[in-house]
Amino acid sequence: MAESDNRVVDALSRKFQFAAVLVVSTADWEGIEEEVQQDPKLQGIIQDLIQGREIVVGYEWRNGRLLYHGRLVISKHSKWIPKFLQQFHDSKIGGHSGFFRTYKRISGVLFWDGMKGTIMEYVKQY
Template sequence: MGELQELAMSIPLMLNWGAIKEESMQDEELGKIRADLLKNETNHPSNEGERLLYQGRLVMLRTSAHIPQLLQEFQKNTVGGHSGIQKTYGRLATELYWRGMHKGVEEMVARCEVC
């Protein structure tokens, strides 16, 4: 819970942030971005402690095992769920970023019978 509070995110579920951080730290592509940031040679996301941020949003691997859970929770959440592509994407995009995020939201909403 401490790490979740530290991130100050309004995500409607409990995730294993330690696992997400570890996943991010082990990724070669994100490791290169971190190294470039330390050399100040790039316009990539910013580095805040061990977290990589893009426009203030936590950067996640596009292949993260946590993405399906996030998509499902944001799409089906009782507060603001089943709101279609743009609203679901907007809710996610206030806190998180991964490449292909919009397409993932589109695919999830397309499979939703309620939407």
Template sequence: MTAVKKTWETDPNVRQLVADLSQDANSHPNYSWVNETLIRKGKVVVGHDPTLQKQLIELYHNSAVGGHSGATVTSKKLGQVFYWKKLQKIVRHHASIHPVEDPPTTDGGNNNAPRVRMKDIQGMPGTKGGLALRLSQFIFAVAALSVMASTSDFASVTAFTCLVVAASLQCLWSLCLAIVDIYALLVMRSLQNYRIVISFAVGDGIASTFTFAAACASAGITVLIDNDLNSCDNNHCLQFETATAMAFISCFSALTSFLLNFWSLASR
């Protein structure tokens, strides 16, 4: 409490507020000066002191005292006792950079046993494995798109056109999520939020299904041209086969991401 009272002296706005209330208790309706304590609607006012505010947030967010709370619960608990401007925004920012860690177990025989959580599994969003999957999806989708688009007559076949569209969609989706994974790794933020995971799962499911369907259609046309019609001399069979193979690899990589996200949702 001593540290909180010091902020009333160092923060000029709060110092003026205390001076006004000392002279006239009704000068600020929402505030009161009781027993040398500055109160706002039943909460102790904390002046502008980022260091002290961070310590209070960590007390309620990270430590066992606060129950290892998330951002929403931390804001609620902290807001019941203290008040300062933009409290909720500061708590959310702190929680995004410092995700909650699980408290140590108290079982005598299992204290040293590592606990495997979904967010620790490589391949999940926000992990290096997840980033590797996104980059592989993007690279193979770009390869399929580039090879197929390099042919002059792909637009004359509906299946090949669908492959180009599907590969473009896969490129855009995987690149966006790769950027999200890079950001999460840089700031050490967990992406194991229910809404985030379900969005990733739905997007991966749609993208992988569309790419798989287009690749299957392209494979069928390629087999028709090569084996049934024997017309490879007049067509770009090698490019068609290469683009189709790249699309399949990108699709299976996206399917892996989908299954991991789906597993995460099912295990909650």
């Protein structure tokens, strides 16, 4: 399939990523980064990466942010998780589309420990 044959799918996936960027950009970046700094597990990963030890596969430290397979890492205790869940599930863009689609949308741009379970519980409630 040529790149031009997949424009609709590409446009849709970019729409969801754009929505995520809007939510993240309106969030308090300093607050998100502070939560990461206060998470002992994430701090250990960051220190390992800064010191050149890639003990946990898939993580990278880029431009002052922790990424996991290219996705922004947030603390599993982040106060922003409910906002992300609402945006990706309850909003017009999310469309209450169930666990799998909500998970795919969120996991395309964000990562936190236990996110699959968190998303599953949220979708069951709403």
